[in-house]
Amino acid sequence: MGEVVGSVGRIAVYPVKSLGGRTVPEAAVDAAGLRGDRAYAVVDADTGERVTVKSTPQLAGVVATGDTEADTITLTEVLGRPVRLAPSSAGPQVDAAAVHLVSRGAIERASAGDVPEGCSADDPRANLELHLPGGVDERDWVGRRLRIGEVVLDVVRTPKHCLGVYAEVQLPGRVAAGDAVELLDSGAGAVAPA
Template sequence: MGTVVGISVYPVRGCAGTPLERADVGPAGLAGDRAFAVVDPAGRVLRGRDVPGLAGVTPTGHPDLDAAAVTAALGQAVRLEPLTGRPEGAAAVHLVSRQALDRAAAGVVPAGCGAEDPRANLVLDLPADDERSWVGRRLRLGSAVLQVTRLPKHCLGVYAEVAEPGTVAVGDEVVPA
């Protein structure tokens, strides 16, 4: 069906992704993904769509260093707080094909989707397939099995839940499970 060509986690919600060559996939998704939220001095959680400056910060995965980097980027003191549970509407894993990214770059974007930052955990090369047709299917990527559950409302690709935890790496094949 295809090949994994990119893996990213987003350790701090709203910030840039951290590219990886390999990731452990647990019941909640990729290890280290969406681990922290940025909180201002008034206790409000800052989100990327409300504070675009977050997207320019690439987290290290170390909360103190990441809080200092976000503070410097935003020009205001912030702290990071651990996220418990999954943000509303989020799935465990977000998959997007290189082909969908190419279509979006050419201006072909599904209605309601934003193509500027797909925030995908897994980027796939699917020369003869379209991930939007996968809803309801199970896929094996490395030793992990994902159940594709739905199309996102505002971004490219598909959302999946973890059927069997495992490890996925760049270069792994995507096959039916």
């Protein structure tokens, strides 16, 4: 048993990498992350190159519907050029780790000006938004293990250009809004920011 340090306030799945996310009441979490998360990428229809939010910020304003044909039409109209959605055969297309967690406190600190370069306080693009009591900072969990719902996560690093922390899945299962966040005694070794 560990120490309960907070709860899950919101769960977000991003079906298409770089697009806006959808809030869900619960999610299945596999070894590679939340099921259905970042399962597709936007690619240029002519060149086949990936189109990302870093090079094309208007992607973040589009929320995937789950209908790849409709999403492709919308994206082509928004971007003014032909694109297509490419499925990932290797699981979620994440940049650094399977699950991205951020606390409400981190979002509030960012809104007050404590924002890493290149990060958005308005949309940290995290999978799990956590409610932690005053003074608890998820960045202190690097190298520790968490249990959230049925899922056990090793917190492995802080993002270089984003809020919160990244974690790898040690025990898959389900997580739901309202689930307790339990800090366990052991976990992964610390890793430098990605």
